[in-house]
Amino acid sequence: SQQGEEDPQALSIQEGENATMNCSYKTSINNLQWYRQNSGRGLVHLILIRSNEREKHSGRLRVTLDTSKKSSSLLITASRAADTASYFCATAATGANSKLTFGKGITLSVRP
Amino acid sequence: SAVISQKPSRDICQRGTSLTIQCQVDSQVTMMFWYRQQPGQSLTLIATANQGSEATYESGFVIDKFPISRPNLTFSTLTVSNMSPEDSSIYLCSVVDRRRETQYFGPGTRLLVL
Numbered sequence: 001s002q003q004g005e006e007d008p009q010a011l012s013i014q015e016g017e018n019a020t021m022n023c024s025y026k027t028s029i030n031n032l033q034w035y036r037q038n039s040g041r042g043l044v045h046l047i048l049i050r051s052n053e054r055e056k057h058s059g060r061l062r063v064t065l066d067t068s069k070k071s072s073s074l075l076i077t078a079s080r081a082a083d084t085a086s087y088f089c090a091t092a093a094t095g096a097n098s099k100l101t102f103g104k105g106i107t108l109s110v111r112p
Numbered sequence: 113s114a115v116i117s118q119k120p121s122r123d124i125c126q127r128g129t130s131l132t133i134q135c136q137v138d139s140q141v142t143m144m145f146w147y148r149q150q151p152g153q154s155l156t157l158i159a160t161a162n163q164g165s166e167a168t169y170e171s172g173f174v175i176d177k178f179p180i181s182r183p184n185l186t187f188s189t190l191t192v193s194n195m196s197p198e199d200s201s202i203y204l205c206s207v208v209d210r211r212r213e214t215q216y217f218g219p220g221t222r223l224l225v226l
Contacts, residue, residue, distance in 0.1 A: 030213070033214065041219060042204060042217050043206075045113070045214055092213070097143075099145065102155040103154060
């Protein structure tokens with residue numbers, strides 16, 4: 001069963017705009033990770049946020065985590081056409097021995 | 113970060129046949145995983161490949177259909193047995209770096225079963 005549920009399922013924005021994607025989950029977690037996938041290829045790891053962290057930054061990426069609401073958001077600032085991809089959140093549940101449970105994914109289209 | 117390669121990158125197979133997918137990592141890792149991604153879907157964990165012992169399968173996946181080998185800390189194989197068109201998917205291996213908790217994925221094997 002899938003733990004992470006992202007929304008929106010699809011997002012279309014203009015180049016230069018910011019893109020915000022949300023993820024909700026159900027159980028207690030050790031960490032939450034965001035991945036990008038281009039056209040059905042392998043997953044590229046973007047960022048990991050631990051359960052005791054509230055916010056992390058990496059370049060144009062900003063991730064927040066609210067464990068009380070069991071939700072996370074991924075913000076991509078100043079988007080580029082190359083950011084067009086599918087984005088997945090994945091949770092490592094407490095005691096799950098590093099196994100990840102993936103959400104359904106968000107399709108982001110950045111129009112040039 | 114770990115560098116992971118998979119072979120083959122893609123294949124087209126006839127139903128009833130089997131395909132073995134290889135996953136090679138450039139460093140020794142304790143934990144390796146195999147995932148399936150059906151067309152237009154998210155990733156689902158098939159099993160955890162344990163070095164020196166049998167793989168641990170998730171609900172809905174069985175060893176007879178998806179036998180896994182893990183002969184050492186840098187290599188694993190997943191076999192998709194007696195394939196049917198429903199097995200058409202991308203199969204991905206991954207490893208986790210315990211120090212960083214991050215899970216890295218291979219490029220995937222795209223399988224089409226006719």
